[in-house]
Amino acid sequence: MANNVHAQSTATAVLDPVIAPGHDFETVTEAVAQIPLARRTPLGWVFGFLIAFALLMGLQLALGNLLLTGIGIWGNNVPVGWAFDIINFVWWIGIGHAGTLISAILLLFKQQWRMSISRFAEAMTIFAVACAAIFPIFHTGRPWLAAYWLFPYPNTMGLWPQFRSPLIWDVFAVSTYATVSVVFWYVGLVPDLATMRDRAISTFKKRVFGVLSLGWRGSARHWHRYEVASLILAGISTPLVLSVHTVVSFDFAVSVLPGWHATIFPPYFVAGAIYSGFAMVLSLAIPIRAAYRLEDFITMRHIDNMAKVMLATGLMVGYGYVMEAFFGWYSANQYERFMIWNRMTGPYAWSYWTLISVNIGMVQLLWFQAVRQNLKLLFVVSLFVNFGMWLERFVIIVTSLHRDFLPSSWGMYYPTRWDLLTYFGTIGLFLTLFFLFMRFVPMISMFEVRTLLPQAKVKPEHHGGH
Amino acid sequence: MAHAAPHENPLYGVMAEFDSVQALVDGSKRAVAAGFTRMEAYSPIPVEELNDIIHKKRTKLSTLTLMGGLTGMATGFGLQYWASAIEYPMNVGGRPYATWTAFVIPSYELTILFSALTAAIGMFALNGLPQPYHPVFNVERFSMASSDKFFLVIEAHDPMFDHGATTRFLQEQGAKGVYDVAA
Numbered sequence: 309m310a311n312n313v314h315a316q317s318t319a320t321a322v323l324d325p326v327i328a329p330g331h332d333f334e335t336v337t338e339a340v341a342q343i344p345l346a347r348r349t350p351l352g353w354v355f356g357f358l359i360a361f362a363l364l365m366g367l368q369l370a371l372g373n374l375l376l377t378g379i380g381i382w383g384n385n386v387p388v389g390w391a392f393d394i395i396n397f398v399w400w401i402g403i404g405h406a407g408t409l410i411s412a413i414l415l416l417f418k419q420q421w422r423m424s425i426s427r428f429a430e431a432m433t434i435f436a437v438a439c440a441a442i443f444p445i446f447h448t449g450r451p452w453l454a455a456y457w458l459f460p461y462p463n464t465m466g467l468w469p470q471f472r473s474p475l476i477w478d479v480f481a482v483s484t485y486a487t488v489s490v491v492f493w494y495v496g497l498v499p500d501l502a503t504m505r506d507r508a509i510s511t512f513k514k515r516v517f518g519v520l521s522l523g524w525r526g527s528a529r530h531w532h533r534y535e536v537a538s539l540i541l542a543g544i545s546t547p548l549v550l551s552v553h554t555v556v557s558f559d560f561a562v563s564v565l566p567g568w569h570a571t572i573f574p575p576y577f578v579a580g581a582i583y584s585g586f587a588m589v590l591s592l593a594i595p596i597r598a599a600y601r602l603e604d605f606i607t608m609r610h611i612d613n614m615a616k617v618m619l620a621t622g623l624m625v626g627y628g629y630v631m632e633a634f635f636g637w638y639s640a641n642q643y644e645r646f647m648i649w650n651r652m653t654g655p656y657a658w659s660y661w662t663l664i665s666v667n668i669g670m671v672q673l674l675w676f677q678a679v680r681q682n683l684k685l686l687f688v689v690s691l692f693v694n695f696g697m698w699l700e701r702f703v704i705i706v707t708s709l710h711r712d713f714l715p716s717s718w719g720m721y722y723p724t725r726w727d728l729l730t731y732f733g734t735i736g737l738f739l740t741l742f743f744l745f746m747r748f749v750p751m752i753s754m755f756e757v758r759t760l761l762p763q764a765k766v767k768p769e770h771h772g773g774h
Numbered sequence: 775m776a777h778a779a780p781h782e783n784p785l786y787g788v789m790a791e792f793d794s795v796q797a798l799v800d801g802s803k804r805a806v807a808a809g810f811t812r813m814e815a816y817s818p819i820p821v822e823e824l825n826d827i828i829h830k831k832r833t834k835l836s837t838l839t840l841m842g843g844l845t846g847m848a849t850g851f852g853l854q855y856w857a858s859a860i861e862y863p864m865n866v867g868g869r870p871y872a873t874w875t876a877f878v879i880p881s882y883e884l885t886i887l888f889s890a891l892t893a894a895i896g897m898f899a900l901n902g903l904p905q906p907y908h909p910v911f912n913v914e915r916f917s918m919a920s921s922d923k924f925f926l927v928i929e930a931h932d933p934m935f936d937h938g939a940t941t942r943f944l945q946e947q948g949a950k951g952v953y954d955v956a957a
Contacts, residue, residue, distance in 0.1 A: 333818060333922030460853055467864070468857040472876040480850075480883040488890040495894050499920070503818070506917040522904035525911070526919055528802075528815040528824035530901050533833045535820050537897035540839050541890055548886045555879060758819045766799050766823050 324612070326421045327760050328604035336605075336761070340500075340752045341507050343600055349747065352599060357743040363736020370729040371446055379449040381726040387712040388705075388721035393447040395701040396731050398556055399584070400440035400738075401482065402577075402697060405549055406585025407433025408489060411496070412545035415538070421613055423756040424605040428596070428745070429589050430493045435741040436588070437486045439734040444478075446730075474558035481555035488548055492541050498524050499534070499755045553581040560704065566647035567708030570635055576628030580697060583621035583667075586614050587693035594687045596746070605752050608681060615680040618693065622671035625700070629668060643713065651707045655720065659703050666696030784957035786909035787813075787929035788940050789916070790949035795821055798924035801947040802827045805928060808943065812932035816910065816925040833900060839893045846888025850881035912956045927955060 327336075373381060384391035407429040414422035448454045456463045458479045460471075469476050501521035508514045524530065557577035560568035590611070597606040636648030651660050670692055673679045680686060706721050745751065758764055792798045795817060802815050806827055815824045825832075851874075858864075859871040898904070910916050910927060919925050926949075928940050937954075944952045 337818075337921045460857065462857075462862070466862055468862055471854045471858055471880065472866075472869075472873055477879040477883075480880040484883040484887040487887060491890055491894045495897070499818075503920040506920045519904075522898065523906055523908060524903065524920075525908055525916075526816050526818060528817070528821070528828050530903075531817070531820040532822075532825035532829070533835055533897045533900050535822070536833050536835045537893045540836065540893040544843075544886050544889050544893070548883075548890075551879075551882060551886075555883075558879075755819055764795060764819050766795055766821060 324607050324609035326424070326607060326609055327757060328607060331604065331761060332763060333758050333761065336757050337503060337507075337754050339602070339604070340750045340754050340757075341504060343746070344504065344748050344750055345508060345513065350599075353743060353747060357740065360736050360739035360743055363732055364740045365736070366729050367442075367733025367737055370726050370733050371442070373726060374446055374449070374730075375451075379447060381724060382447075382730075383722050383724040383727050385719075387717050387719050388709045390705055390709065391721050392723055392727040392731060393443045394559075395698065395705055396734065397440050397443040398577075398701045399698050400436045400443075400734065401485075401556055402553065402581035402584045403588045403694075404433040404436035404440065404485070404489070404585065405553060405578075405581035406589050407431070407436075408485075408492075408545050408549040409582055409585065410589070411492065412542040412549060415542040416546060420760055421610050423760060424602075424752050425589065425593060425610055425614075426756070427493075427496065427749075427753045428592065428751045429585075430489065430496065431742065431745045431749070431751070432588060432592060433489050433585075434486070434493060435738050435745075437482070437489060438741070439738050441482070441486065442730075442734055442737070444482075474555065474562045477555045478559055481552045485548060485552045488541075488545060492545060495534075495537060495541060496753060497749070498522060499526065500750045500753060502526065503754055504750060550578055553577045565708055566636075566641070566643045567632075567651070567704065570632065572628055572631050572635070576625065576631075579621045579624035579628065580700060583618060583625050584694055584697035586618045586621070587690040587697070590614050590618070590686060590690035591694060592742070594683050594690070596751070598683075600746075600751075602752065605757060611683070611686065612677075612680050615674050615686060618690070619671060619674035622667060622674070622693070626668040626671070629664065647708060647711070650711050651703065654707065654711065656703070656707045656710070659699055660707065663696055663699045663703050666692050667700065670696075785930045785937065786912075786955040786957040787927045787932075787935070788937070788944060789910065789913055789925055789927045789953045789955050790944035790947065791915055791918075791951040791953070792924040792926065792948070793950055795819070795924055797948055798926060799823050799827065801926050801944070801949070804947055805926065805943070809934050810928050810932050810940075812929040812935075814927050814929070816916070816919045816927070818920050818922060818924075835893065835896050835900060838896045839889050842892025842896075843885045843889035846884040846886070847881050849888070850884030851877055854880060909955050909957050913953045915951065915953060923950075930957075 382392065384393065407426075410422045410429040411426040414426075444458075445451045445454055448457060455461060457469065458476070460469060460476075462468050469479075498521055501517050502524035505514055505517035505521050508517055554574040554577065557573035561570060561573035563569060593606055593611070593614070597603050633648055633652075636644045639645070651657070670689065673685075673689060679689070710721055711718050790801065792801060798815055798817060799821065802813070802824060805813055813828060815821075815828060817824065854877040855872055855874075858873070858877075863871045865871075910919075910925070915923065916925060926944070926947075928935060928944065930937075932940075934940075941952050941954075
């Protein structure tokens with residue numbers, strides 16, 4: 309990688325190294341470790357944190373009112389019985405997928421560029437899953453009773469949850485996903501926490517990092533078991549991440565509702581999840597690398613690769629939209645045909661066509677290297693993709709429900725201000741957690757980035773004579 | 775401090791500091807060739823070769839994880855089968871009680887959950903973590919083992935261990951410094 313020293317101009321971005329030249333073990337460690345160890349909190353951090361925290365307080369307010377008043381404060385009602393709660397749930401869960409994809413699937417494929425972005429992509433996953441969990445838990449209205457309805461625990465009548473229901477599958481899939489993501493993240497953090505312990509100056513930080521690093525000392529035996537464990541975790545997270553959004557799509561696909569009852573849903577949902585997840589990673593990485601001057605570790609190569617993954621998954625999602633329309637026509641079923649026609653021309657046509665123009669139209673910009681190398685433009689594109697994927701769930705859920713089989717049951721859905729406050733509140737929760745993460749946790753995996761350096765290489769056995 | 779009378783002073787071993795991963799690997803190879811058996815290498819990055827050179831055997835973590843995963847699968851399937859077909863069989867539209875196809879999904883998720891927890895907890899447990907105290911931390915320079923320095927410790931209970939000779943041996947391997955490790 310050292311021979312790519314000159315690869316700075318945008319035209320040769322493909323050759324950009326995954327780590328800028330001139331680094332050694334110490335400079336890598338210092339660049340990352342000094343951020344959480346700094347005594348002074350940057351002003352920009354304080355400013356951003358306050359905005360995020362204010363939104364989080366909005367979430368408190370919205371959920372407090374929900375518990376006191378009941379779920380009637382939300383706008384969903386027959387025929388649109390599922391609305392913002394499930395739209396936002398699916399949106400957040402989807403965003404979470406990029407973290408596991410980067411840390412697990414790209415590890416199995418030995419993609420070195422994943423190393424410097426995996427830590428914060430995994431953090432993003434955990435925080436996104438936490439935001440997602442808010443919706444199914446609170447839509448029960450009485451979350452302290454939800455354990456009876458969600459977890460395999462019989463109620464007072466001895467009745468168990470319905471194991472044949474996709475909603476229960478979802479509980480298993482999402483809670484497994486949350487647990488495994490946290491475990492994977494923490495296992496990845498331990499050697500870096502040991503570095504923090506060894507570099508901290510204040511006794512308090514030394515103690516905290518000391519306890520969290522569990523006494524890690526980096527012995528050959530430790531590392532051997534560690535590497536085996538990481539590989540196993542990556543290996544089992546790969547089928548996990550693919551199964552999670554598949555199971556989420558079963559919530560829809562297993563029903564008999566036109567617009568939901570489609571076999572394309574599992575792969576189409578998984579592609580959409582990765583698409584929105586990479587958009588969120590880009591939306592976070594672009595400002596962070598500039599704010600913390602991490603351009604040496606998150607190079608244009610990373611940005612370019614992520615944009616390409618976004619393009620590829622975006623095209624799969626686009627294929628999904630085309631197939632939905634095709635199925636509606638080819639099914640020869642009047643309800644299916646009406647549904648897709650209504651989606652395109654009915655009262656929610658604006659949402660469908662906005663979705664198509666973002667996720668099929670705008671994403672084509674990523675074919676051009678000039679766009680992939682233009683950080684400002686790419687940042688805007690990634691925000692639009694996040695918006696587009698939110699809109700996709702809105703279209704799938706609301707337009708499929710609002711025209712019931714009988715015209716007498718037709719209706720419209722309008723979110724209330726509590727719906728909106730809950731949604732923006734979860735964005736506040738996500739950003740608050742992310743700001744805390746940036747301030748207190750090394751956000752790039754130091755030990756993995758060190759292994760990218762030439763001095764980490766050992767000469768092969770048969771040349772090793774002295 | 776530890777220079778006087780090594781046999782009375784509790785000594786964990788002798789630690790050599792190296793500047794590069796290559797020097798550590800070469801040093802470990804020569805220590806093994808010289809006949810030392812109780813030693814450990816410490817590095818800020820995973821170095822696959824070191825385990826093969828020093829410990830020569832692979833961990834049984836993979837087998838443990840497989841067993842954890844199978845336990846998870848059996849738990850998931852057993853729980854659903856027992857609850858739906860034995861404990862509270864409920865007739866919903868004449869469908870069978872033991873609908874195994876539907877039970878596959880929670881069983882699959884529990885397989886993954888149990889394997890992941892076994893892999894992570896097993897790794898920490900086999901490594902003896904959490905471990906609040908270890909003698910290597912008594913050496914001040916060892917704080918660099920998590921940043922950019924490499925260490926080889928020959929332990930005092932090695933049959934070949936001799937304080938003076940082992941120190942000299944490590945110095946000859948190109949160590950940047952050799953330190954006594956208090957137990």
